[in-house]
Amino acid sequence: MGILNITPDSFSDGGRFAQRDLALRHAEAMVNAGATLIDVGGESTRPGARTVSSVEELERVAPIVEAISRELDVIISVDTSTPAVIRETARLGAGLINDVRSLQRDGALDAAVATGLPVCLMHMRGEPTDMQNDPRYDDLLGEVSSFLRERMDACIAAGIAREKIILDPGYGFAKTLEHNLSLFKHMEALHALGRPLLVGVSRKSMIGKVLDKPVDQRLYGALALAGMAMIKGARILRVHDVPETVDVVRMISAVESAE
Numbered sequence: 587m588g589i590l591n592i593t594p595d596s597f598s599d600g601g602r603f604a605q606r607d608l609a610l611r612h613a614e615a616m617v618n619a620g621a622t623l624i625d626v627g628g629e630s631t632r633p634g635a636r637t638v639s640s641v642e643e644l645e646r647v648a649p650i651v652e653a654i655s656r657e658l659d660v661i662i663s664v665d666t667s668t669p670a671v672i673r674e675t676a677r678l679g680a681g682l683i684n685d686v687r688s689l690q691r692d693g694a695l696d697a698a699v700a701t702g703l704p705v706c707l708m709h710m711r712g713e714p715t716d717m718q719n720d721p722r723y724d725d726l727l728g729e730v731s732s733f734l735r736e737r738m739d740a741c742i743a744a745g746i747a748r749e750k751i752i753l754d755p756g757y758g759f760a761k762t763l764e765h766n767l768s769l770f771k772h773m774e775a776l777h778a779l780g781r782p783l784l785v786g787v788s789r790k791s792m793i794g795k796v797l798d799k800p801v802d803q804r805l806y807g808a809l810a811l812a813g814m815a816m817i818k819g820a821r822i823l824r825v826h827d828v829p830e831t832v833d834v835v836r837m838i839s840a841v842e843s844a845e
Contacts, residue, residue: 587623587663587824588616589788592646593630609650610657617660620832623682624658625824626650626675627665631686631759633718640670648674655679663706669693676701682752684784686710686759688737699745706784707737709756717760726765727772730755734779752822754784758792766792770811773818785815786824788831809834 590613613624628646629638647664648671654662655678663682664675672683672694681703688707689695698705709730711717723729734753742748755776757766766787776783787793793807794800805827812823813834825831 587625587784587822588613588619588621588828589824589826590616590624590626590650591630592626592628592650606649606653610653613650613654613660614658616828617658619829620835621660621828623661623663623822624654625663625665625684626654626680628671629666629668631665631714633714633758637713637715640668643668644671644674647671648678651675651680652678667691667694669697672697672701676703682706684708684754686714686754686756688733689741690737695741695744698741704750704752705741705746706752706754707734707741708754708759708784709733711760714759721760721762721765723765726761726768727775730769731776731779734776738779738781748781751781752784753779753781754786757785757787758790763792763795766790767796770814773815773820777819782821783819784822784824785811785820787811787815788825788827805830813838 590609592609616624626647628643643666651662651664661681662679663684664671664680665684666672667685667687668691683698683703684706685694686708687710689698689705711721738751741751753776755769757770788808789801789804793804797807799807808827809830812825812831815823816835816838823831
């Protein structure tokens with residue numbers, strides 16, 4: 587899954603792809619490099635990010651979704667929690683709703699049900715503005731698992747088929763470095779939930795803190811985690827650096843498929 591942020595304030599690439607043509611060309615490059623999904627986001631969810639209006643988010647995202655749907659053969663994921671954006675981007679050709687708030691925003695679950703699209707539910711506490719304010723857990727893995735199970739059950743009760751649900755542990759969301767490392771180490775335990783896992787750690791601060799690297803020097807750390815995630819059973823890797831990650835995936839797949 588290649589990341590396409592249509593935002594001025596994302597932590598890694600804010601403002602780079604705000605223009606439609608630049609965004610479309612970047613999406614095309616990621617598809618040519620091997621991305622099978624493009625995740626389009628119009629609201630930054632980095633720690634401390636401001637909330638944007640539904641109108642502003644839709645103005646950013648809708649033209650890009652429409653253009654990608656028209657010009658590229660790829661599944662379009664929309665990184666959104668906003669009901670109006672969910673409905674409109676589904677109409678324009680989106681194939682997946684990827685919500686860091688797990689469809690808890692008012693009207694989001696109903697909107698997702700109405701589209702009939704698959705959804706990705708992520709673990710987070712609070713909002714991006716305050717999620718890193720001293721996060722604490724008595725049982726990290728148990729609490730993350732319970733949250734994801736509860737949100738999955740809510741979606742199924744509302745009418746979303748179990749087979750259309752993907753789960754994301756939420757690395758970097760309401761978690762300290764120690765939380766992130768422990769949750770990554772024990773990722774396999776989340777397979778008990780019975781749904782595919784999406785893992786997104788590309789260029790995140792957990793890499794920067796361990797390696798003492800700024801955001802533009804975290805590629806090797808990100809590739810190490812991508813390889814580990816794949817070996818631990820992740821089905822979708824959400825990444826900025828598609829060509830390099832595809833090489834990792836292909837190499838691991840070649841070894842695992844050998845006699």
